[in-house]
Amino acid sequence: MKISILGVAATKFGELWSVSPRVLAKEAMNNALKQSGLKAGDIDALFVGNMLSEILGNQANLGSLLVEELGVQIPAFRIEGACASGGLALHNAINSIKSGQYKTVLVLGIEKMTDHSQDEITNALMAAGSDEERMAGATFPGVYALMAQAYMKQYKVSEEELASVSVKNHYHGTLNPKAQFQFSISVADVMKSAKIADPLKLLDCSPISDGAAAVVITGENIIKKVRKPIQIVASEVGTDTLSLCDRKSFTSLLAVIDASTKAYKKAGLRPSDIDVAEIHDCFSISEAIATEDLGFSKKGEGAKDIAKGKRTLFKGDIICNPSGGLKACGHPVGATGIKQIVEITEQLRGVAGKRQVENARIGLTHNVGGSGAVAAIHILRI
Amino acid sequence: MSGIVGYGTYIPKYRLKLSEIAQVWGKEASEIETGLRIVEKAVPGFDEDSVTMGIEASKKAINMAGIDSSFLQAVYFGSESHPYAVKPSSTTLGEYLGVGNNYFAADLEFACKAATAGMQVTAGLLNSKAIEYGLVVGSDTAQGKPHDALEYTAASAACAYILGNKDPEMIAKILDMSSFSSDTPDFWRRDGVKYPSHFGRFTGEPAYFTHVLSEGKNLLAKSKLKPQDFSYCVFHMPNGKFPRIAAKKLGFTPEQLAPSLIVDKIGNPYSASSLLGLASVLDIAKPNQKIFFVSYGSGAGSDGFIFETTKEILQRRKKTIPVLKQMEDKIYISYSTYLRQTHAI
């Protein structure tokens, strides 16, 4: 059975003060439905990816809440895996179709963060880590900073080389009208920005954002209805220990290697076959390591390759984060995994406007939860 | 007969110079330093309290005593800065030291003599053979109100003693003990109030000196010993001047007193003060030497002890970091850092 994408939509990402979670959800879901040429009644089930609704807003039962915004009472589920909630929701939706239970499913990723203070959010995001890490006073940037320290030392990578990740993603962001930040930054800007957790600085870190994204997928044979359908040819998940200090490596995410190896095998592809990828750059170090774990760069050369422009639009070979990534497009935690699907779909359809990757035929999304405790990899092709 | 079978001390790393404090309040540093005979005081880290310091000191004492912590059958914790107003610290200590559940336990308060009172209780239990080993801890993160005289002397440290009643294990026997108690309101802290209050010069003659000297004289008379019979003397040290005067008035020489004067280097850590002084003496004493000891707690009272060292002290003392060495392991901090670390700002 082939899983095809009927429609995608994402809201603007950013500090959307006046927009409530319900309004965000409705916008994303309705636009995805519209693009699919479907009505709410054509959907068999809703899968929602979200991390912080209970922790920040004291609201559970999201499946039922958000299905109200569709206007139909269909089965609805909320999936959580920290920042990988979106990718995991999609994975579960795909499985529900493959099981034969549902035919056409709507997947929504949504997060509303800016109603809360910076320290409430820093606290809340640590729910993605372990008790040990929380009680050590570690923060999310702190855990990734420990990885960055290890990576920089082992592979002799400089802070400036890491900074080039944020520079690239901000450049891409200037070409994305939905991105939270649409201005360029330089390596010097990153180096000057305030330290958050040594060596990571403010501009090495993705922002706090609101946003939603939705995708309609189906197991039905739609080749007669749509000329060049986009198909999801692999959806794989890997896990690793919750605590960073319990892992075998501080410079590689084994969950990503596991999931992507399975995904490439399922799709019958190699890393070099990927034309465009949306990477989970919660921090600059994350993207550097990801490009190595995914096989785009050799171990230890991820940051250096990015600094050389190998992942940049119009310059590189495997383009990473044309949307601006988490850094520039924004990171409403539960929405990111689905936004990545939206971006790759638009790239493969050739409708990505100013940030179009030429001849994009095969794309990959890389969605990670916590400091690497879970990873969801999807491969799409036209 | 009971005695000390092990001791341990803990002094936090941080020091605040009295001149730093004086500068903030526009006072003449040299005048204060001369008046109090103190130059700097020990300050706790941000996340230290009387319990965490007590655990550090106790672990060293247990190491010296060479017994498993489960053998301790009493834990008495004396402090005027217990973390809780109601909830025992003695059992928190017991839990983190692995003492088990079969032990006598209580928290004591009697200003600076809370722990020495605990020593007397423990000695009583040992003498009656109700227990074989008991742990006594004196620990304080003492605070003085900013701009108050006590701010210059109130310091932090912990001292732990394990007492036993098996002769061959004792490094110092308790030959005699007694106490002098009264209701003298020289220094106090009301429930719920952060800083203590005191009545200036009233804390001298009618308070410290009346009790220390009365107890001193009573103990000498009771034991039928003279000052010359002792190698060392230890008194509670609220500042550098008082113990020197008390020693002289009781007939002791400066040489007998000198090794105990930890106050000169770290200030007054309240419930740990006299006990730390005793530890400094035990660090250097030879076998078969007598030590004269009188503590003082405001409110008021004095506990007196006569200790006699044994040759066992030479062996067991090897397993400790001398107080002198600990006092030298220090980092200086500014007045503002001190306010931060003591949660004043």
Next chain:
Amino acid sequence: MVTSPVKLWRRQKNTATLIGKKGKILQWTIIRVPAKSFIDQAPYPVVIVKMQNGENMIGQLVDWQQKDLIIGREVVSVLRRLRTEQEEDVIYYNIKFRPL
């Protein structure tokens, strides 16, 4: 942040066994923008320590100076207060690390 006395009580026996153990710093960072419960302690280092028994632990580094932040620095585990509690909360003690 944990505030339950039950959780504190349940962890005690295990925490007690972890006091006074030596290890070496594997990685370090300095937290400058802390979570809510740690605001008054920042900035402070967080370290991953390779303990003598081969296991890794993560914890706050206390009584530190910049020169202690090197890989391989010997540290010992100590018991300290976890953070500044709310007025009515029970007091949490936790393992932290101190340079030897």
